[in-house]
């Protein structure tokens with residue numbers, strides 16, 4: 001069963017149609033990479049799924065629950081507050097700029113949501129957090145504060161923070177774009193390990209080699225539409241669409 | 255020139271300082287929470303709430319506090335023919351309403367300076383709105399506004415002297431009375447030292463708070 005189903009999403013900012021009939025689905029354990037030029041609507045798509053933006057019409061289904069659908073008159077109808085909250089807890093989001101809580105230690109960044117949102121005891125949450133931090137190679141940083149960490153370390157903490165709520169699906173919006181090139185590798189390694197552990201993920205990225213390598217499916221977006229989606233080698237080596245070809249060509253030239 | 259009875263002068267000035275401190279603390283008791291309410295109103299999406307609050311802030315910050323004190327003290331009688339509360343109470347009300355306006359703008363600046371990413375990260379993790387505000391946003395706001403609040407507290411210590419305009423027997427009022435009866439500047443010098451001492455402690459308090467909050471940096 002699909003963990004995420006997106007059907008015919010329309011989203012406009014004023015008269016700027018940012019998402020135009022977007023449809024795709026993500027199955028359990030699948031890794032989907034979304035690529036595309038700047039301004040093509042990749043972040044907006046993730047923001048719609050993560051309830052930071054509302055869609056104008058279309059349907060989003062998360063783990064079988066309808067988050068939003070469109071009624072006969074063409075209006076987007078959202079689920080009630082409690083249901084939206086439940087769905088939000090099934091998904092995790094990793095930001096480009098980490099957005100760690102600066103006033104919490106690394107450990108507390110990871111434990112706070114499990115304690116306050118899921119109601120776990122401090123002890124349970126700490127156990128989970130320490131296991132995750134260990135996986136990220138950050139156990140010895142647990143008592144430090146975000147400003148004391150490198151960008152790569154901060155991003156690994158933010159991945160641990162998202163994972164601590166055991167989401168069904170994890171979204172990444174350009175997780176390495178704010179990092180120095182020598183630090184992107186450590187994040188890609190972590191994501192790869194999550195993929196091997198069959199974590200369901202949707203990753204917006206400009207790292208083409210990584211996308212090809214780790215993704216089960218690649219979606220190429222341009223100008224608010226999905227131009228092409230398919231297996232990585234299909235999209236990268238044999239793009240059907242001229243726009244995809246052009247984009248990849250520009251990219252490979254750097 | 256009359257001889258000054260220093261012990262007597264000092265003891266009456268200490269009494270005056272106590273009144274000044276009462277004004278100081280009671281003003282804070284009113285204005286710190288009221289400022290938060292005003293800041294919320296100022297940031298409201300609803301125009302019918304935001305606009306009146308903006309007008310209030312404009313008036314309170316745009317006219318002299320001394321004028322406001324006179325207005326609150328004499329206003330009830332001159333306008334409605336009724337006696338307001340006693341002069342001390344009216345002074346506290348005027349100070350409280352005035353300082354709430356300044357605190358509101360400091361709070362607002364602090365709240366708006368917290369990165370949207372913090373709101374989004376908290377929302378993405380499933381925190382409720384109030385959890386987000388109290389656990390994530392407010393602690394960062396407190397750190398950010400500590401220095402400007404220190405300034406405001408020090409100004410308030412000195413502004414308490416304005417209460418003499420409605421004859422509240424605070425430190426400056428007593429110094430003025432003593433100075434004119436003794437034809438001497440000594441009471442003024444003593445008053446100056448008293449204000450300085452009060453603000454020294456205010457300053458130390460804020461330094462301590464800033465040090466306490468320096469265990470993290472906002473990245």
Ligand SMILES: Nc1ncnc2c1ncn2[C@@H]1O[C@H](COP(=O)(O)OP(=O)(O)OP(=O)(O)O)[C@@H](O)[C@H]1O
Pocket residue numbers: 013016018036037038039040041042043044045
């Ligand atoms: N809050 C907003 N209000 C108005 N327009 C917006 C808003 N957010 C995004 N847009 C517009 O939507 C379009 C898509 O933006 P989006 O950020 O989704 O692109 P992107 O594919 O993530 O680009 P990038 O690779 O640069 O991150 C752009 O034209 C952008 O200007």
Ligand SMILES: [Mg+2]
Pocket residue numbers: 042043044173174
């Ligand atoms: Mg983007």
